[in-house]
Amino acid sequence: MSGLSRVSIIGLGTMGHGIAQTFAMAGCDVIGFDDVQAAGDSLHDRIRQNLRDFVAAELFPADQVDGVLKRITVADSEANAVRDSQFVTEVIREDLAAKQELFARLEPFVSGDTILASNSSTFPISQSGARLKRPERAVVTHWFNPPHIVPTVEVVGSPQTNEATIRATLELLRRSGKLAIRINQELPGFLVNRVQIAVMREVWDLLDRGVASVEDIDAAIQGSMGFRLAALGPLRIHDFGGLDVQTAVYRNLTPEIAAGTTVPATVQRIVDAGHHGFKTGQGFYHYSPESAEQVRSDRDQRYLSLLKLFHQRNSAKDES
Numbered sequence: 001m002s003g004l005s006r007v008s009i010i011g012l013g014t015m016g017h018g019i020a021q022t023f024a025m026a027g028c029d030v031i032g033f034d035d036v037q038a039a040g041d042s043l044h045d046r047i048r049q050n051l052r053d054f055v056a057a058e059l060f061p062a063d064q065v066d067g068v069l070k071r072i073t074v075a076d077s078e079a080n081a082v083r084d085s086q087f088v089t090e091v092i093r094e095d096l097a098a099k100q101e102l103f104a105r106l107e108p109f110v111s112g113d114t115i116l117a118s119n120s121s122t123f124p125i126s127q128s129g130a131r132l133k134r135p136e137r138a139v140v141t142h143w144f145n146p147p148h149i150v151p152t153v154e155v156v157g158s159p160q161t162n163e164a165t166i167r168a169t170l171e172l173l174r175r176s177g178k179l180a181i182r183i184n185q186e187l188p189g190f191l192v193n194r195v196q197i198a199v200m201r202e203v204w205d206l207l208d209r210g211v212a213s214v215e216d217i218d219a220a221i222q223g224s225m226g227f228r229l230a231a232l233g234p235l236r237i238h239d240f241g242g243l244d245v246q247t248a249v250y251r252n253l254t255p256e257i258a259a260g261t262t263v264p265a266t267v268q269r270i271v272d273a274g275h276h277g278f279k280t281g282q283g284f285y286h287y288s289p290e291s292a293e294q295v296r297s298d299r300d301q302r303y304l305s306l307l308k309l310f311h312q313r314n315s316a317k318d319e320s
Helices: 016-025 037-041 043-056 062-070 078-082 096-109 163-175 192-208 214-232 234-241 243-253 265-272 292-319
Strands: 006-010 029-033 072-074 087-090 115-118 138-142 152-156 179-183
Touching: 006 016, 006 078, 016 029, 016 043, 016 062, 016 072, 029 078, 037 043, 043 062, 043 072, 043 292, 062 072, 078 096, 087 096, 087 163, 096 115, 115 163, 138 163, 152 163, 163 179, 192 214, 192 265, 214 234, 234 243
Parallel strands: 006 029, 006 087, 029 072, 087 115, 115 138, 152 179
Antiparallel strands: 138 152
C-alpha cells in the first residue's frame, strides 16, 4: 500500500473538489465522480480559482497550476471512477444509509487492497462500512472545510481496520501536506467535532439568552480563545494559565454552562425559516448574491494567511 498515487473521489461538491485538488497538488492522479453533472462540469473551474488564490498567497507556483488540473479527470460512472484506484474516498451527504449503500456498490469494482475511506463528520467507519466484505481496508479520513486549506485531517480506523491501511493513509495525507492526526479510538464525531459541538452548544445558548449579539460573539471569540488556540492549542494554553487555576475555573463554571441536547429556539427558528447559512444566502448573517463570492474569497484569504504562518512555524520546527 505504500506510495499511493491513484486516488478516486466520489462526490465533488463543497468538500470533494478541495480534496481532489489537495491530492493532485501532491502529484497524485485523481479521478472524480458526482451524480450531479454540474458538480463534475464545474470541477476544474472551481479548482483553478482555488489555485489562483494559492498562487496569490505565494503558497504554490503559478507554472504548476496547469499540471495540477491535468492530473484531475471526471469519470462517467462510479465504477469507472474507482477502477484501478489505490485509494477511494467518499464525500457524499452525511447520511448513514447512503454511505453504506455506496461502499457496498463500490467494493466489487476495486482491488482487494484498495483503501476505502469515508469523509464522514460523525459516523465511525464500522457503521458506514458495515456492509463491506473486507472491513480491514476501510478508514475514516475526516477533513475540515475548506479542505484544500485547513491542515488537519483526522484518521480513524475501526477495530477491524488493519495497521497497513492506517499507515498508508497517514503517509498519503502527510505527503499531501496535511496534518494527519491518528485517532486511537473509534467514537462518534471523532476528536475535533466533539470539541466543536461542545463550544457550539454554549455559543448558541449564549445567543439564545441574548447575552451578546451575533457580531459581538464572533468578535469576542476571535480575539481571545480563537487567537490563542491558533497559536498554541488548548492543553498548552491550560499549562500557561496554570492547572490549579484552570481546575478551579472548571469546577466553578461547569454547573453553569449549557448541558442540554436540544437546539436552542433562536437557532431552530432560523433553520425552520429555510435559512441554512452561506449556501442559502442567510443564516446568522446575510449574504447577498452580489456579495457572496467576495465573502467566500475574503474567508479563504484569511485562511491562507493563517496557512502561511502554519507552514512557517512547522518549517522552523523542522530546522531546529
